[in-house]
Every structure is written in C-alpha cells, then in structure tokens.
Amino acid sequence: MTEEKVYTSHLGQIGDFLIKFFSYVIMTVFALLTIYPLIWLMINSLKPTPEFQISKLSFPASPTFANYTGAWKIGDFDKLIGNSLIYTIGTTIGVIFLSVLAGFAFAKIKRKATKPLYASFIIGLTLTTQSLMIPLFLEANLLHIYNTRFAVLLIYIGSGLPMGLYLCTEFIKSVPDSLVESSRIDGAGYFRIFLSIILPMTVPVITVLAILNITATWNEFALINILVSKTELKSLPLGINKFSGTLSSDYGKQFAALTVGMLPMLVFYLIFRKQITKGVAAGAVKG
Amino acid sequence: MNKKIIAILMVALVAFASGVFAQEKVTLNVLNYADATQAGYSDEVALWAKFQADNPDITIVKEELNNEPFHQKVATYVAAGQMPDVFYSWPGGRSTAVQKKHLAKDLSKLLPKDLLALWPAAALNPKAQDSGYLSELPRAITYTSVMYTNVKLLKDNGLAIPKTYAELKRMVPKLKAKGIIPVAMANKDTWVMQSCLFSTISGRIAGDAFIDQVLAGKAKFTDKPFVAALTFVDTLYKDGVISRDSIQTPYGDVPGIFASGKAAFLIDGDWRQAAFLTDKTSGTALISPAAQKSDFALVEFPAIPGEKNPGLISAVLGTGMSISAAIPAGSAKAKAAVKLLTWWYGKEWTTMGLETGAYIPARKDIKSDKVEPFTTMMSAYYASVPKTGYVLDGVLDAAVCTPLNDGLQQIGLGTKTPAAVASDMQAAFDTWKAAQK
Numbered sequence: 001m002t003e004e005k006v007y008t009s010h011l012g013q014i015g016d017f018l019i020k021f022f023s024y025v026i027m028t029v030f031a032l033l034t035i036y037p038l039i040w041l042m043i044n045s046l047k048p049t050p051e052f053q054i055s056k057l058s059f060p061a062s063p064t065f066a067n068y069t070g071a072w073k074i075g076d077f078d079k080l081i082g083n084s085l086i087y088t089i090g091t092t093i094g095v096i097f098l099s100v101l102a103g104f105a106f107a108k109i110k111r112k113a114t115k116p117l118y119a120s121f122i123i124g125l126t127l128t129t130q131s132l133m134i135p136l137f138l139e140a141n142l143l144h145i146y147n148t149r150f151a152v153l154l155i156y157i158g159s160g161l162p163m164g165l166y167l168c169t170e171f172i173k174s175v176p177d178s179l180v181e182s183s184r185i186d187g188a189g190y191f192r193i194f195l196s197i198i199l200p201m202t203v204p205v206i207t208v209l210a211i212l213n214i215t216a217t218w219n220e221f222a223l224i225n226i227l228v229s230k231t232e233l234k235s236l237p238l239g240i241n242k243f244s245g246t247l248s249s250d251y252g253k254q255f256a257a258l259t260v261g262m263l264p265m266l267v268f269y270l271i272f273r274k275q276i277t278k279g280v281a282a283g284a285v286k287g
Numbered sequence: 288m289n290k291k292i293i294a295i296l297m298v299a300l301v302a303f304a305s306g307v308f309a310q311e312k313v314t315l316n317v318l319n320y321a322d323a324t325q326a327g328y329s330d331e332v333a334l335w336a337k338f339q340a341d342n343p344d345i346t347i348v349k350e351e352l353n354n355e356p357f358h359q360k361v362a363t364y365v366a367a368g369q370m371p372d373v374f375y376s377w378p379g380g381r382s383t384a385v386q387k388k389h390l391a392k393d394l395s396k397l398l399p400k401d402l403l404a405l406w407p408a409a410a411l412n413p414k415a416q417d418s419g420y421l422s423e424l425p426r427a428i429t430y431t432s433v434m435y436t437n438v439k440l441l442k443d444n445g446l447a448i449p450k451t452y453a454e455l456k457r458m459v460p461k462l463k464a465k466g467i468i469p470v471a472m473a474n475k476d477t478w479v480m481q482s483c484l485f486s487t488i489s490g491r492i493a494g495d496a497f498i499d500q501v502l503a504g505k506a507k508f509t510d511k512p513f514v515a516a517l518t519f520v521d522t523l524y525k526d527g528v529i530s531r532d533s534i535q536t537p538y539g540d541v542p543g544i545f546a547s548g549k550a551a552f553l554i555d556g557d558w559r560q561a562a563f564l565t566d567k568t569s570g571t572a573l574i575s576p577a578a579q580k581s582d583f584a585l586v587e588f589p590a591i592p593g594e595k596n597p598g599l600i601s602a603v604l605g606t607g608m609s610i611s612a613a614i615p616a617g618s619a620k621a622k623a624a625v626k627l628l629t630w631w632y633g634k635e636w637t638t639m640g641l642e643t644g645a646y647i648p649a650r651k652d653i654k655s656d657k658v659e660p661f662t663t664m665m666s667a668y669y670a671s672v673p674k675t676g677y678v679l680d681g682v683l684d685a686a687v688c689t690p691l692n693d694g695l696q697q698i699g700l701g702t703k704t705p706a707a708v709a710s711d712m713q714a715a716f717d718t719w720k721a722a723q724k
Contacts, residue, residue: 048569053543053562066568074323074332133359134366141369221356226363229316229350229371241356245322251539252568254324 038262045255052251067256071243075257076231080239081264084218087152087235092213094157095164096206103168104198108180109190118169124162129222132159137226147228155227156217164209171205172198211276218265236261313623314346318360318374320606321351326561327643334639338630345623365390370611373624378425378604379417380681386417391609395421397625402632410649415604424632427605427646430669431678432487432588435545435553439582440467446551451590459527462551470529471550473538474699477692482678484554484588485520485695486601490676491594492516498677504720508712517705519591521698534699546573554588560661561644579660585668602675605646686719687712
C-alpha cells in the first residue's frame with residue numbers, strides 16, 4: 001500500500017468518524033428535545049402545586065404521589081382506561097378484519113360494482129371529523145344508540161375503514177393476479193384463497209393498520225365527546241380534558257393526569273418499537 | 288264467584304294505590320362545566336353525590352366538560368335542538384346561541400322568590416342576558432381587574448399603595464433598581480390585557496355609554512375617547528409600569544412571580560385569588576394565610592389622568608345553571624330541575640364556593656369564618672368599588688374583540704400605534720355589522 005493510499009484511507013476513516021459523530025450529536029439533541037418535556041412533566045407531577053409555582057425546574061423537595069391518587073379518583077381513570085381499552089381493541093380488530101376482507105374483494109374480484117363501491121369508501125378520506133359531528137350525533141339519537149359503547153365502536157370502525165380499505169386494497173393489488181387465478185383453476189374458492197394466500201402476505205399492512213388504529217383510537221377525542229355523555233362510557237382523553245382548565249390552579253393534579261394519559265402509549269411504543277418500525281417501513285415500501 | 292271479584296278488586300286497588308303513591312322517578316341530564324384543577328372541585332363532586340343520595344327519586348346523569356370541548360358539545364346540542372335538561376351557561380358571550388334561540392327557561396318564573404331575593408339587583412337584570420330574560424342565575428359577579436399588592440415589599444422599599452397613576456409611575460425606578468417588577472401581568476395570552484386592565488381603562492376614560500354609542504353606530508372606535516384609552520396602554524409600557532417582557536409571560540407563571548416577591552403588584556382577575564390559597568392536597572399555600580393578612584392588599588388600579596369614571600372596575604355577570612326550554616312546564620322533570628337548581632344555588636353549595644375560593648357568591652347572605660384572608664379581602668374589594676363597567680369581550684363580538692386583543696399586544700411590542708389599533712377595530716366592526724344585516 002503506497003503512502004498516498006494510506007493517507008487517503010486515513011482521511012476516509014476520519015470522515016466516517018466525523019459523519020457518525022455529528023449524526024449522533026444531532027440525534028442526541030433531537031432525542032433530548034423529545035424526552036425532556038416528558039421527564040419535566042413526570043418530575044413536576046411529583047410536586048405540590050405551590051412548590052411548582054415557585055420552582056418549575058428543580059427536583060421535588062419531597063416527592064409525593066398525592067397528585068396521582070387525587071387525579072385518579074377525580075378523573076375516574078379506572079373506568080376510563082377500561083373503556084379506552086375496549087374502544088381501542090374493538091376498533092382495531094374491526095377495522096383490520098373488514099379492511100382486509102374488503103380490500104381483497106376490491107383488489108382481486110373484478111365486477112362492475114367494484115370501482116364505484118371502492119370509490120364510495122375512499123371518499124371518506126376527504127371528510128373531516130368536524131363536518132361529521134352534528135350528523136353523527138343526530139343519527140345516534142335517531143337510532144337510539146346515543147350513550148352506548150356500540151355507537152362508539154360502530155362509528156370508530158366506520159371512520160377507520162376508508163384508510164384501512166385504501167391501504168389493504170392497494171397492498172393486495174401488488175399480489176400477482178396469476179396467484180389468485182392459478183388457485184381458482186386448482187379449485188380453490190375466494191375464501192380459501194383469502195385465507196391461504198392473501199392473508200399471510202398482508203401481515204405488513206395489518207401491522208401498519210394496527211399501529212394507526214391503536215394510536216388514533218386511544219387518543220381520539222372529538223367523536224366520543226359527541227357520542228357519549230355518561231362518565232361510565234367515556235374514554236381516557238375525555239377524563240384528561242377535565243384537568244386542562246385555562247385558569248388552572250392545581251397544576252400538580254393536571255400533570256399527574258397528563259402522565260397517566262401518556263404512559264400507556266409510551267409503554268406501547270417501548271414494547272412494540274421494533275414491530276412498529278418494521279411495519280411502517282414494510283407498509284411504506286410495499287404499499 | 289264473590290271471592291274472585293274481591294280478589295280482582297283488591298289487585299286493582301293495589302295497582303291503583305301503587306300508581307298514586309309511588310314516586311315518579313325522573314332522570315335529569317345535566318351538562319356541567321367542570322375543571323378538575325380548579326379550587327373546590329373535590330367538594331363539588333361530594334355535593335353532587337350528596338344531592339343524588341338525598342333525592343333517590345331523581346337520577347342525575349351528569350356530563351362534565353370544559354374549555355372548547357364544552358362549547359363544541361353545546362354547539363352540537365344547539366344544532367340538534369336537543370339541549371340537556373339542566374346545563375351550565377353564560378349570560379352572553381359563549382352562550383349567545385343558547386340565549387338568543389331561547390333554549391332556556393326564564394328562571395325568574397321558576398325559582399322560589401325568597402331565593403331570588405338573596406341576589407343583588409344587578410345579577411337579576413334581564414337586560415344583562417342576551418336572551419332578554421333570566422335564562423341563568425349568575426352565581427357570582429366577576430370583577431376582571433384586581434391589583435394584588437405586596438404591601439410588605441412596598442414598605443420595605445419606603446413605598447405605599449399608590450392612589451394615582453403618577454404615584455405608581457414614580458415607584459418604577461426605585462423598584463427596577465432593586466430588580467423588582469413593578470406590575471406583573473401575563474400578557475402572552477392576548478385576552479389578559481383586554482380583560483384584566485384595558486376594559487377598566489376604557490370604562491374610566493371612554494365609558495360604557497361610549498361603547499353603546501359605537502355599537503349603535505353613533506360613534507367610532509377611532510374617536511378620541513377610545514384612542515385615548517388605547518394610548519394610556521402605550522403610556523404604561525413606555526413608562527415601564529408594565530414591562531414589555533410581560534408579553535413573554537405565560538398565564539400560569541404570574542402567581543409564582545408575585546408570591547415569591549419578584550413583583551410589587553399583580554394585575555389579574557378576581558378568580559386568581561384561588562391560586563394563592565392553601566392547597567388541600569399538600570396543605571401548603573403559595574402565600575400563607577398569615578402572610579395574606581399581614582403583607583398583602585387587594586386594591587383597584589389607581590386614578591388615571593383624564594378619567595371620567597373614577598374608580599370604575601370592569602365586571603361581568605358570572606355563569607350559572609339553566610333549565611332546558613324543551614321540558615314541559617309543570618312536568619315531574621321540570622319540578623326536579625327546579626329542585627336541583629334551588630339546591631345548586633342553595634346555602635350549602637354557595638358556602639362551599641366561598642370557602643374553597645372557587646368563587647365569591649353573588650348571593651348576599653353567604654358568610655363563613657372558614658375562608659382565608661384573600662377571600663375576605665376580595666369581598667371587601669367588591670364593596671369598595673364605586674362603579675362597574677363593561678368587560679369588552681362580553682359586549683363586543685369575537686370578530687371585533689380579536690383585533691383589540693391582538694392590537695393591545697402590538698402596542699406593547701411597539702409594532703402598532705393606538706390609532707392604528709382603533710382603526711383595525713372599526714374596520715372589523717363595520718364588516719361584522721354589515722354581515723348582521
């Protein structure tokens with residue numbers, strides 16, 4: 001190896017090191033920008049309100065969980081977390097089940113009605129939640145399902161379907177038609193084809209749908225605010241709203257409530273971060 | 288045969304008797320405005336539970352919301368024409384749609400006369416509500432401008448409570464030299480200057496009659512009295528009485544700033560006193576009751592040069608509960624709703640409001656020796672105010688108030704002149720007025 005080549009290789013190593021170094025610096029800064037508010041929130045949730053008002057950046061002089069017990073009781077969080085789980089799990093299963101089935105039909109069963117039917121679902125992507133609020137409230141009243149979990153699940157699944165259908169249909173379209181056709185020639189029915197061929201191939205899009213629906217439903221506020229009035233049917237975001245007064249004086253409980261609301265999603269991300277990253281990447285490439 | 292007839296008659300008699308004597312069970316849907324971080328919320332929850340326990344014939348289905356979600360839900364109820372049986376409301380402002388569509392009953396015809404007699408005449412004035420009748424009974428009258436004063440800090444610096452603006456202005460160099468903020472305000476939120484100080488300034492310099500004339504199209508915001516009021520805000524910033532840094536101060540920061548002795552005065556609404564009271568969870572207070580009594584005072588903003596209405600303070604009728612107009616008159620539900628409101632405005636509830644610092648009741652007979660000094664001082668402050676005036680966001684449409692709120696901040700930043708702000712407001716008012724036709 002000549003001296004010049006050694007010098008060039010050395011320069012290359014320094015360059016690689018610098019790129020890595022600055023990449024880590026930038027990533028660390030961004031990570032801190034994300035993590036610091038969460039840590040700040042948790043630290044201040046352990047302070048009595050008067051202590052927080054005097055000193056917003058210090059550690060608590062004598063940490064207390066009184067804010068948590070107070071907020072938990074006032075916010076009825078035991079009920080609301082249960083409801084949030086029911087709505088989130090129910091909606092996610094419902095949207096995935098219906099989207100994959102319908103996506104297969106729209107992608108692989110060609111009929112005259114396929115395109116108009118598909119379009120009628122996809123148009124839902126253009127509708128804003130705000131434009132639906134009053135009609136949905138009226139419909140729920142008309143059907144006597146206002147203030148029921150059924151109404152919440154029905155409307156959550158309905159509002160999740162346009163995106164679910166779109167992703168599934170476009171994903172399943174990428175499965176070669178020849179696979180379906182050869183299976184048909186071999187005598188397999190559509191349901192058999194769906195179970196044996198399509199479903200195993202749609203795991204990436206199912207993961208994407210699950211991530212989208214779990215986070216969206218867990219945090220959803222506007223629709224459930226319109227659909228229920230009874231505390232025993234409300235979800236966690238509605239409970240947390242009770243602690244967000246503009247003229248707030250009890251910041252301790254407010255921070256405790258916000259931490260309670262934030263933790264489940266944080267834990268969800270920490271447990272499933274690999275699947276989330278893989279799923280989003282796979283969905284983005286294959287979809 | 289006879290036995291059969293007797294048996295049938297007995298069954299019929301029992302059925303009739305049970306129909307007559309059984310209490311009719313009524314369900315009341317209640318929409319309450321609840322902020323769980325406000326003083327007294329836990330006590331409020333306990334009182335709701337007590338009412339439910341004491342009244343097994345009434346089932347309360349209570350919905351609690353606050354801020355925008357509350358107003359969104361009300362907007363949905365209004366659009367659907369299905370108001371809850373009992374609901375929290377404002378005399379105007381955010382409840383304008385409810386009020387103008389007459390979706391609430393007239394409480395002056397429903398609530399007991401002896402209860403209504405306990406309220407001051409100003410709170411019962413039907414003209415003060417957008418509906419033109421008593422669609423809600425204000426549980427309080429909110430004074431939006433109070434000058435919380437650290438008397439000890441003033442004394443330590445050889446100063447006293449100022450009676451005139453000139454006296455206040457003279458304090459500024461001395462306080463600033465010691466690193467003390469003369470007057471703390473949280474002007475990052477644009478409504479604060481308008482609600483907590485400018486409405487008082489406008490009332491003193493221009494007067495409510497002038498605002499009425501503008502609303503009637505007989506005067507303009509660009510006329511001299513209103514521009515003079517805006518110019519006084521400019522003067523406050525230029526004299527350093529209010530620091531331009533206050534525009535960076537969030538609303539939640541000022542109690543700590545004031546309580547820790549970093550500011551001589553705090554200008555805020557009467558509701559702010561709750562932030563200083565003892566926190567029930569920890570038993571600690573931002574300002575201890577002993578210090579509240581010995582070191583602090585609640586006073587009005589000092590006399591302004593050229594004011595027409597000395598001592599005027601901006602105030603607005605507070606919130607209350609309404610009964611849905613859709614409930615049939617004389618029905619069991621109507622009776623239950625009246626029973627609920629009679630209790631909600633009753634002695635136990637309003638005393639709780641006073642003792643927890645949640646609000647100072649408008650009801651005249653409520654007294655308690657369990658209140659902290661700031662609450663007692665606030666009642667005395669109310670009594671000392673010779674005249675109240677408009678809170679501008681209560682009389683101006685949001686379309687007109689927004690350029691005012693923004694303009695007050697722009698005056699503070701020095702990016703707009705008072706005359707330009709007045710001009711923006713007049714343009715917004717003209718556009719709004721034209722849209723009403």
